Amino acid sequence: MKRTIVLGVLLGVFIFAGVYAHAETVIKYAHWNALPQDPYNYVKAFEEKNPDIKVEFIQIPEAEYSQKLRSMAMTGTAPDVLCLWEADLADFVRAGWVLSLDAYIKESKELSLDDFIPAVKQLMELQGSLYGLPWCFATEIAYYNKDLFDKAGVAYPGMDWTWEDFENMAKKLTVESEGKVVQWGCDAIGFQGLWYSLAGTFGDAIVDQEGRFSMGSGTKEFLNRWVSLTNAKVVASPQVTTSGVVSADLFMAGRAAMAFNGSWMTSVYKDITDFSWDIMPLPKAKRSYSTLHTGFFAINARSEAKDAVWKFIEFCMSEEGQELINKAYSNPSARLSVLKKGYYKVEGPKGPRNWDAIERTAEFAEWGYVLLPPGLTFDIVKDFNAAVLGQMSVDDAVQQAIEKAIDILGEERVATE
Amino acid sequence: MKFRVSIALQYVLMVVVAVVMFFPILWIILSSFKPMIEFSVFPPRILPSRLYWYNYAEVFAQSKLLIYLRNTLILIAGNTIGTLLSSSIVAYPLARMRFRGREFIFALILMTMMVPSYVTIIPQYILFKQLGWLDTFLPIIVPAFFAYPYNVFLFRQFYRTIPKELDEAARIDGCSEWGVFVRIIAPLSRPIFITIGILSSIFWWNEFFVPMVFINSEDLKPLSVGIYSFSRTTFVVRWDLIMAMATVMLFPPMMLFLLARRYITEGIKTTGFK
Amino acid sequence: MRSGRAYLFVSPWILGFVLFTGGPILATVALGFTKWDLIGSPVWVGLGNYARLFRKGSEFWTVLRFTAFYTLFSVVFSVGWALFEAALLNSRGVRGTNLFGFFYFIPAVVPMVALTFAFQLILHKELGILNYALSLLGLREGPNWLVDPKVVVWVVVVLNIYTFYAGQMMLIFDSALKEVPKELYEAAEIDGASRIVQFLRITLPAISPILFFNMVTATISSLGTSFTLLYPLTAGGPGKVTQAISLDIYHNAFKTFRVGYACAESVILFLIAAGVSVVMFATSKRWVYYEV
Numbered sequence: 001m002k003r004t005i006v007l008g009v010l011l012g013v014f015i016f017a018g019v020y021a022h023a024e025t026v027i028k029y030a031h032w033n034a035l036p037q038d039p040y041n042y043v044k045a046f047e048e049k050n051p052d053i054k055v056e057f058i059q060i061p062e063a064e065y066s067q068k069l070r071s072m073a074m075t076g077t078a079p080d081v082l083c084l085w086e087a088d089l090a091d092f093v094r095a096g097w098v099l100s101l102d103a104y105i106k107e108s109k110e111l112s113l114d115d116f117i118p119a120v121k122q123l124m125e126l127q128g129s130l131y132g133l134p135w136c137f138a139t140e141i142a143y144y145n146k147d148l149f150d151k152a153g154v155a156y157p158g159m160d161w162t163w164e165d166f167e168n169m170a171k172k173l174t175v176e177s178e179g180k181v182v183q184w185g186c187d188a189i190g191f192q193g194l195w196y197s198l199a200g201t202f203g204d205a206i207v208d209q210e211g212r213f214s215m216g217s218g219t220k221e222f223l224n225r226w227v228s229l230t231n232a233k234v235v236a237s238p239q240v241t242t243s244g245v246v247s248a249d250l251f252m253a254g255r256a257a258m259a260f261n262g263s264w265m266t267s268v269y270k271d272i273t274d275f276s277w278d279i280m281p282l283p284k285a286k287r288s289y290s291t292l293h294t295g296f297f298a299i300n301a302r303s304e305a306k307d308a309v310w311k312f313i314e315f316c317m318s319e320e321g322q323e324l325i326n327k328a329y330s331n332p333s334a335r336l337s338v339l340k341k342g343y344y345k346v347e348g349p350k351g352p353r354n355w356d357a358i359e360r361t362a363e364f365a366e367w368g369y370v371l372l373p374p375g376l377t378f379d380i381v382k383d384f385n386a387a388v389l390g391q392m393s394v395d396d397a398v399q400q401a402i403e404k405a406i407d408i409l410g411e412e413r414v415a416t417e
Numbered sequence: 418m419k420f421r422v423s424i425a426l427q428y429v430l431m432v433v434v435a436v437v438m439f440f441p442i443l444w445i446i447l448s449s450f451k452p453m454i455e456f457s458v459f460p461p462r463i464l465p466s467r468l469y470w471y472n473y474a475e476v477f478a479q480s481k482l483l484i485y486l487r488n489t490l491i492l493i494a495g496n497t498i499g500t501l502l503s504s505s506i507v508a509y510p511l512a513r514m515r516f517r518g519r520e521f522i523f524a525l526i527l528m529t530m531m532v533p534s535y536v537t538i539i540p541q542y543i544l545f546k547q548l549g550w551l552d553t554f555l556p557i558i559v560p561a562f563f564a565y566p567y568n569v570f571l572f573r574q575f576y577r578t579i580p581k582e583l584d585e586a587a588r589i590d591g592c593s594e595w596g597v598f599v600r601i602i603a604p605l606s607r608p609i610f611i612t613i614g615i616l617s618s619i620f621w622w623n624e625f626f627v628p629m630v631f632i633n634s635e636d637l638k639p640l641s642v643g644i645y646s647f648s649r650t651t652f653v654v655r656w657d658l659i660m661a662m663a664t665v666m667l668f669p670p671m672m673l674f675l676l677a678r679r680y681i682t683e684g685i686k687t688t689g690f691k
Numbered sequence: 692m693r694s695g696r697a698y699l700f701v702s703p704w705i706l707g708f709v710l711f712t713g714g715p716i717l718a719t720v721a722l723g724f725t726k727w728d729l730i731g732s733p734v735w736v737g738l739g740n741y742a743r744l745f746r747k748g749s750e751f752w753t754v755l756r757f758t759a760f761y762t763l764f765s766v767v768f769s770v771g772w773a774l775f776e777a778a779l780l781n782s783r784g785v786r787g788t789n790l791f792g793f794f795y796f797i798p799a800v801v802p803m804v805a806l807t808f809a810f811q812l813i814l815h816k817e818l819g820i821l822n823y824a825l826s827l828l829g830l831r832e833g834p835n836w837l838v839d840p841k842v843v844v845w846v847v848v849v850l851n852i853y854t855f856y857a858g859q860m861m862l863i864f865d866s867a868l869k870e871v872p873k874e875l876y877e878a879a880e881i882d883g884a885s886r887i888v889q890f891l892r893i894t895l896p897a898i899s900p901i902l903f904f905n906m907v908t909a910t911i912s913s914l915g916t917s918f919t920l921l922y923p924l925t926a927g928g929p930g931k932v933t934q935a936i937s938l939d940i941y942h943n944a945f946k947t948f949r950v951g952y953a954c955a956e957s958v959i960l961f962l963i964a965a966g967v968s969v970v971m972f973a974t975s976k977r978w979v980y981y982e983v
Contacts, residue, residue: 030633034479034647058635061646067945068633074729075546077633095730180831240811240837240925248811248818252457255817268653271454375946378926386930390838408947423886424784431779432949435794437937440808441853444717444820448809456812461820486719509705510697517694522701529712531968533915535937536961538713538881539722539944539954563707567911595697623802623855625919630945641802645923656812670800675793682866 026054028079030069031295032062036328045324046315053308055081073097080303081312083295084137086123086370090211093131095285096296100129104310110318115335116360119292126211131315132296134334136325136344138263139361140197140290142166142282146351147275148173148183148257156278159360163201163285166258167229173257174234185234186254189226190249192381193291195262196369198222200289201282206368213372213405214415215398219288222385223394227409230388238385251277262293263358264265267330270348277351281361290365299379326348332358376408442667449660450472456656472661476647479528482665484636485643489622492557492639497617499561500568501610507564508572509598513584513636523573530566538630545631556631568613576602579635615673622670640666716961722954729948740767740955751929751939751956757844758917758963760934764848765913769857770905777864778890783876792865799858803916806853807924811837814846840932847921847933854920856912860905867901868894907971914964936960 035041035057043055058079060068066088072078073092087341092098105111113121113130117137124130143156149156151206157165170185189195196215200206204218229235236250251259252268254275260282269277281292297313299306315321318340322333326343333339339362345355369377380401387397405414448456450465476482509525510516531546545556583605584597592600603610625641632638638646644662647655674681698705723740726735744751776795780788798806813819814836822833834842851857871894879889895902917935921927927934927942934942936956944953 037479038476056634056636058633059646060633064629064945067948070729070948071542071945072633074550075551077552078542091730116767159894178831191909237816237835238838239815239835240928248815249457250817252454253459253818255459264653271452273454371946375942375948379942382926382928382930385928386840386932389838389929390841391930391932408949427779427782427785431785431791434776434779435791438798438853439794441799441806441813444813445801445805445809459818461818461823463820475833502737503703503707507701510700514697514700516697520698522705525708526704527972527975528965528968529708530911531914531964531971532712532716532961533911533937535915535918535940536719536957536964537712537715538940539950539957540718541711543718544710544715559708560711562692562703563711564704566704569704594700596936598700619800620855622800623804625802625804641804644802645804654808656808659704659808663802663808666802666805674796674800675798678793 004314024054025305026056026310027081027191027303027308028056028058029081029083029204029312030058030060030072030079031083032060032065032131033329034059036324040324040328042316042321042324042328046312046321049315050308050311053305053311055312062111076302078300078302080300080305080309082298082300084132084298085374086293086367087373089123089132089296089298090127090371092298097301097372098131099301100131101299101307101310102130102316103135105130105133108314111335115337117334117336117339118364119362119367120334123367132298133313134294135297135316136322136329137292137294137332137334137362138331139292139358139365140191140193140260140282141263141357141361142280143251143259143261143265143269143277144280145251145254145275145277146275148254152257157280157283159281161280163225165233165284166224167285170229170234170258171232175351176233181233181236182255184197184236184250184256185258186229186236187250187259188230188236188238190239190251190259190261190265192378193262193369193383194294196377197282197289197291198226198285200258200291200366200368201285201287206289206291206366207371208415210415211371212413212415213402215401215405219401220394220398222285223384223397226392227388227390232394238388262340263361264329264331266352269351270330270346272348272350275350278354279352279357280354281357288364289368291368291370292359292362292365293370295395332362349393372405373408376404379404443661445663445667448656449664451657453655453657469657472657473665476658476661476665480643480647481635481638482643482661482662485638485640488554488637489539489639489641491554492624492628493618493621494576495554495558496561496621497614499558500565500617502612503562503564504568504613505572505603505606505610506598508569508576509602510594511569512573512576513597513602514594526566526569531572534627542630551631552633552637554632554637557627568617571613572606572609575606579605590619608680608683611677612683615677615681619670622666719954719957719961723758723958725951725954727950729950733951736951740952744955744959750934753931754832754934754936754939755959757932757934760844761848761917761933761935762910762913764845765851765917766906766909766950768848769851769854769913770902770909772852773857773860773905774902776861778894780865781868795861796858798853799855799861801853803854803919804923806850807920810850810924811971814937838929840929843925843929843933847925850920850924851913854912854916856908856916860908863901863905864898867898871897903974910967910971914967936963 029043035043038044043057047053047055048373066085069078069082069084069088078097082098084216105113120134144157146156152173154169173183173186174181175183196206199219199222202218202222204216205214208214226235230237236256237312250256252272266279273392281288297316299309303309317335319338322335322338323343326333327346330344330346332344342355347353383400384390386392387394404415434678444463447463447465450468455462511519527624545551550556579602583601587597587601623641628639628642632642644659644666647658647662696881724735724737726736727733780792810914813821816822816833816835825833836846837843875893876889879893884892918937918941921933921938922933925933927938940953940956940960943949943956
């Protein structure tokens, strides 16, 4: 009995120890990434500069991010500093969960609206007022293995390469041995966003100017081509993707000459030592297109320490904060003045070198599918995969995508051709 | 001679089954020493090129592993104490007393055993939100104090194996029902307490879905959710860190099983199914 | 008087049932008639959600079909495998069963999340160790284990042998087999019955209540833990091929915020569970003593 009491008391102490203490201002901050290690820990850098403010960090896994933040906001337990995804920002604005930053930015000496990449301003215009500042950005690009190109005697892709170039290169770079493919022209799609970005290069708006879901003939054409490349074993067969990311990477293993992926993969591939590689914008089919990714720092309308929150956001957006963030995640800054400094260019021994590819992509890339609910876009990708596997026809997959969009978004937010 | 062959065949089968069962675990442990780049190589390798301890250093430095561990222990302690107390009490009259509606209650308990948590998770979420319990341990621990049907069932089965003469004698001596339970049934049921205690501990060491829904704060996450959220950085799955963390997670339950195996089998054996 | 006392003992469960099971089920039923995105307030839509669920060509049919398939074959594989392991450990004349028992049980205590991560890599079509091993054995092109729709459904049911409940069942079978009187086998041996005949004629009947009990456990667990296995492993893909109803509820409630729709699905799941439990209950005389 005694032991039970002791255990019970210990348990109580444990629980309360976590809850109490702290006399200074405490703000909570949520993000889907773990905080980077020193010397890039921007939260620690902020705390050192502002000893009266303590930042309590909450990491929410990226697969659950959207839903967790939403449920926290609903219950009034959302963190003070939010880093919201594009699709969520609009809903949070609608629900009145985040503050307008207009007054703050007007008074800020550090930040100016004119200093951001064009897409940021577009989004602000769509929402009428400034509600969030992009913590950095990423985009989707092509990767290629220079050694394999050299071996096959194929010229490297150029900045203006087209889809026809891509198909021809991929076919030449596919190597069979004893009836089995040992080297693919291109890896399977490794990140779900590429389905949308590549469909976008075939002319579909993906999300049109009124913010409506818009996929149709371009998507069909892309899927048909992708299916025949996969059936011809020029492109590797699809892999399992949970939360949109594949398990193993044929490009990294040196078994696929090309791959389409997020620009953040430079931070993984930089450790490659077996072969030289580089990056390119996505090939142009009907037009140049790619998707932008970011998260927006926003102030929780219910926060009791709004000024401390703004201080934190202002620090993260300052050149000092941006430098730490850019270096830690190899993601470029959405502030043009900081972008030019190139802090995000973390190179490995074998690549990448062609950083222009990212800056060029940023010029034409759009928010696109990231403005749609992640639950919807993830579900549609599962159908695209099923189409590539021959489980359903391409037409059915696209038709079903449109129906799902109507189901979730409502008819008024789906454009019909 | 025929006898020898069949024995040899049995050993072969036993080894094959052991390999099938243990290989994934061995693979996790070995992979925990690989740098990220070695997860995508061809041909695939089982052994890391060299022992790469950096993964462990990074896991310990970056993640709140010790805090996750503390939280897991709190969940295990709370749930195990809760379910042992409540389930053992609830099971008592079902095995030892005659009262109106007993069959009905027991039937209801058997039936709720079947209801998956997914059916009730949405309203529970709303309920705990009203109580202000979200992002605390309460939604995970408190229900344990209201008896889990499966454990009630196991307790009841065990109580049935205790000779009835013992409590009848005690009742004649003027012992109350509570007295019979505390003085006679509970002490004699040590093995089933230990068994359920261990099974519950292992269960809560692994449980993923419920804490995933109710816990948000970094400081309150148990290991299972911690490993899941720690593993992702900007759309990249950090296999190296996952495997190191998984390896750290492997050992405590393995140790517990090794140390307490006798109790587990003992408890299960004496649970006295039909 | 004694009844009152008895109910006092049972009261924690009754209270818990009302608060955490019965009440929520009623709430689920009510929410199933509404449309709600967690932000505004619920809007009454009557049977609209059910009409959507069961309309022609609805994906829900695929989900139901897979759920039935998954539950049935998870039970078959996990119970069969657990019995097979226990039988191996109890075969006469072999040593080292303690050591083997350790290896057989140990996956059960490994967090399933960690195992699913490992299986994604082990079962990878091009870079996975399994297909590489098969290629060394002469299989030119290994299957795409987790992606090929015809293969993946079997992979996910087979992986149930690594779950916690499978390990637990193995231990239960193990102790049950040790209880079977040795004399029965000796007598059969004299009659010249083969091992297999002995197993069918002696072992199975002797452990049938345990077998039944384990099948109940396995049914509960495979329905109840499908999320932990499937969500990190396949997330229900490709298409909806491995989308068990648990994943679909989670997807609709917490990912696309169609709470009413998800609640309607939960009601269907509850009806299925209730149906199964009625069957279990009707047969429970075979695995539970009711008399006190």
